[in-house]
Amino acid sequence: MSRDREARAALSAVVEPGEETVAVRLEEAGAVATWNAVRDGDDALDKTGLLRRRAVRVDGAGVLARAERLGIDFLCPGDPGWPAPLNAMAATMTFGADRVPPPFGLYVRGDVDLSGAVDHAVAIVGARNASRYGERVASDLAADLALSGWTVVSGAAFGIDGVAHRGALTVGGVTIAVLASGVDVPYPRGHTDLLDRIAASGVVVSEVPPGSRPMRSWFLARNRIIAALTAGTVVVEAAARSGALNTARWADKLSREVLAMPGPVTSALSVGCHDLVRDHGATLVTDARDVLDAVGQLAADAAPLRQGEERPFDRLLPVQRMVREHMSAEGPSSVDLLVRATGLEGARVRRALRELAIGGWVTQVPGGWCLGSRVP
Amino acid sequence: MSRDREARAALSAVVEPGEETVAVRLEEAGAVATWNAVRDGDDALDKTGLLRRRAVRVDGAGVLARAERLGIDFLCPGDPGWPAPLNAMAATMTFGADRVPPPFGLYVRGDVDLSGAVDHAVAIVGARNASRYGERVASDLAADLALSGWTVVSGAAFGIDGVAHRGALTVGGVTIAVLASGVDVPYPRGHTDLLDRIAASGVVVSEVPPGSRPMRSWFLARNRIIAALTAGTVVVEAAARSGALNTARWADKLSREVLAMPGPVTSALSVGCHDLVRDHGATLVTDARDVLDAVGQLAADAAPLRQGEERPFDRLLPVQRMVREHMSAEGPSSVDLLVRATGLEGARVRRALRELAIGGWVTQVPGGWCLGSRVP
Structure with a gap:
């Protein structure tokens, strides 16, 4: 198992988050064989040779040792604490259509048990340049969900993400931040204190190794983990092409609930939310009760x-x-x-x-x- | 036909708007027989004898003569100018479940051809104590629909109704006010000028005879005519138990589109709209294009x-x-x-x-x- 972990850690340091070809190979051949193929320059995985050149400088055991020194865990599928909802991602890989590549593993900062925390978890995401209306609504929603015992998952961005985390923390709830950077690289910088607070009473996770600074495309890939960890994603304020809608699309691919908060039709920041309801079958929600009615349905039905x-x-x-x-x-x-x-x-x-x-x-x-x- | 008209006019002066038993009898036996039964105190139609006592003082020819002196038309089913969409109401009477009793006839003030005006018509209804947000949205929507050649139908109340009529008038559109009072009894009083403007370029209609002051229950009955005249009803701002939701229910019973404008979840005036979308299958709309997409579907499909x-x-x-x-x-x-x-x-x-x-x-x-x- 140690070689498997090292191979996964090495892959996480070399392969772009969310990359499909390598993820498919890993499902078929396992982590060690996949890492060996990447390192040896397998053309099918690495047309340009980029991965091989990166792999030369990477050693999985070293990545793990560095994480350990920083007090950061590395969870792999099957580990105690591995969040079971993420297995839905691996399930999408075997057959075509809507693939949602799983992460090679998850770097975890914080003492809360991740697998328990996502047992009842909802994502709240939305615009970075949120309005005061959106921030108020997201904060209230997060607090109410946390008071109902649900974990609030988001991406720690400015705007809706940030107030969602804070809303949960304010009432002593558990919140999870999924970063596109390493869990020890606060991003955005202005949320350094917030991320410390989240790690102190919740969890900060990432699929990229400690020390990684976020690349632009990683944010979209990161969103699939936010969607996968939760029973549903609530979009609170999103402009027409907001990144928050990307999280909603991942949720849809994973058969998670897609929920949207309405707002004034005169606000450009609610256009994305209204589009979701009108054109994409998202459920309109106005408060925590609506959200729990939607995501709790399965449990109640069962x-x-x-x-x-x-x-x-x-x-x-x-x-x-x-x-x-x-x-x-x-x-x-x-x-x-x-x-x-x-x-x-x-x-x-x-x-x-x-x-x-x-x-x-x-x-x-x-x-x-x-x-x-x-x-x- | 003259006796039929007189009987219908007499019935309109005696029977409560929207009353079911008399409407069923009229579908079965015709207007003259129904009027005779009411006048003679038929127990099945008139358990308390109230209708018979009222009928003593009513003469259909007199009601019609009085309307004519005021320049008010009385349209009956089958008349030239009778709005064909209202026939859907009669269709609901023959079999049980969702009955929507048709009016005995329609008193009409204004020179526009009613049957042509409702060929492409949408209702815009909502809260009397609307917010500035709701008023702005309703006004813009009415203006845009009118510019697209659609007639705007509403109830001339303060708030959303009033701005909807005004929005249509502002761009030279046709608008129809359906009153719970006689068409010559401006209600609310504060809308006397508005109703004059509507009659000058559109139509003011009512099922109760000229001179009638509105009774409380008549407003709910009136709403069924607003719903029936139109391809769909847009609710712009409605509190949880708003009368506008009553119009939406009539629209639903008549298989018309029910459309709702979202608003801030923090506004009590949008609760009814959000309820319609979330729990009652209403279509969320944010502008005139959305409305026409919904109500114009049939024409486009055909x-x-x-x-x-x-x-x-x-x-x-x-x-x-x-x-x-x-x-x-x-x-x-x-x-x-x-x-x-x-x-x-x-x-x-x-x-x-x-x-x-x-x-x-x-x-x-x-x-x-x-x-x-x-x-x-």
Whole structure:
């Protein structure tokens, strides 16, 4: 396992966050073989030779030793404390369509158990140049969610991200900052104190090694981890092409809830939120209760079904039957495929799949959803 | 026909607006028989004897003569100028569930042709105690819709209604005020000038005779006519129990589009709008383009289908097939029934029905939707 960890640490220091080809190879061949291939200049992984040139100077054991000296943990899939929700990312890699490459590992600063903290977690993201309205709403929402025992996950940026973290901290809640830089490289600088406070009572995580300064493209890649760690992403204020919408897209690809706070139609900072609701099936939310109604639905739905309490096939709703009948008998069906096949909205297909999963009719697998073990 | 008109005028002077029992009888027995029954104290229509006591003092010919002296027209179903969209109300009366009683007739003040004016018409309704935000948004929306050639229908109340009318007038558009009082009784008083302006370039209508002062319950009944005259109702600012939501409910019962403008989640005046989107399947709209996208859909969808361009049954989307397959072969199926049968949202069922209607697969009839003439 130590060689696996070292290989993952080395990969995290050499490969761009969110890169697909290497992530696919890792799923197929494992970390050690993938690292060896990168180091040896495997053309399929490294057309320009860039990775090989970088790899020459990188030693996984050294990366880990440096992290350890800084008091920073490195969590790998399967480790105690590894957040199980991230496994949904690996599941997207095996079959095509909506790939969300998992991180090689997570560098963690803070003493809170990450896997426990994400058991009930919601992301709150939004505009950096937020309005006072947006900041007030995000802060209240974060505080209310934290008071309900939910962890608030965000990206520590100025604006909505920052007030979301602060709102959770204010009421003594747990909050997680996912950085595009190393967890020891405060970014933005102006949030150095905030990141210290988050690390003191929550967790600061990153997929890039300590000491890394953030590259521009890493922020978009970072957003997939924010989406993956949580049951849903709430967008509070986002202009038409805001980065926060990128987090919402990752959430959608991962079948997480996408939630949006409305605002004045006269505010450019609410355009992205309204677009999400109107054109992309996001759920409109106005407060923490709405958010919990949406992300807590699965748990609530699952509750009444216990061993022996089966729902026969003919008691399924027609819409559930229709989705199930359009699933392939031979391999996983993606949500996209079911949307095209049924003519239903993506959100409706996903809801039906979750409802079916609760009854054992379907199972989420790498690449989509399969018919479950239950025989109709 | 003259006796029918007189009976309808008499009924309009005696029966409460929106009353169901009398409206059902009128659909079955016609206006003259219904008026005779009311005048003679038919117990089934008039348990307390109130209508009979009122009827003693009422003479339909006199009501009509008085209207004529004031320059007020009385339109009855089938008259030239009678707005065809109101026939959807009569259609709801034959079968149970969602009844929307039609008016006995419409008193009309203004020279614009009412039936032409509602050919492309949208309702804009909302809070009386609107905020400056709501007033600005409603005014801009009304002006933009009017500039696109759409008629703006509202209730002439203070707040959103008033600015909607004014917004349309400002750009030289046509606007229709539906009053709960007689069309010659300005209500609210403060809108006397506004109502004169509306009558000068648009239409003021009411189902109660000239001279009538509005009763409290009449406002809710009046809202059904606002909904029925239009392809959709836009709610701009509404508190949790606002009367504007009542108009939205009528629109929903009549299978009209229900549209809502979002606002700050911190504003009590937007709570009703957000509720509509989140819990009642209303479409979020932020400007006139959004509104026309929603209410203009039918026209746009219908365009490419001409004589000879048929869509075969197997090219229907599964969701359309599913809705069609759950329709009764023996009588009309209501949207509610189809919602229960399919497990789809009401808005999705309605959209599928409209899509099916365009292809001739189903037809809207009194009480719901029937299988169309096309044989699969």
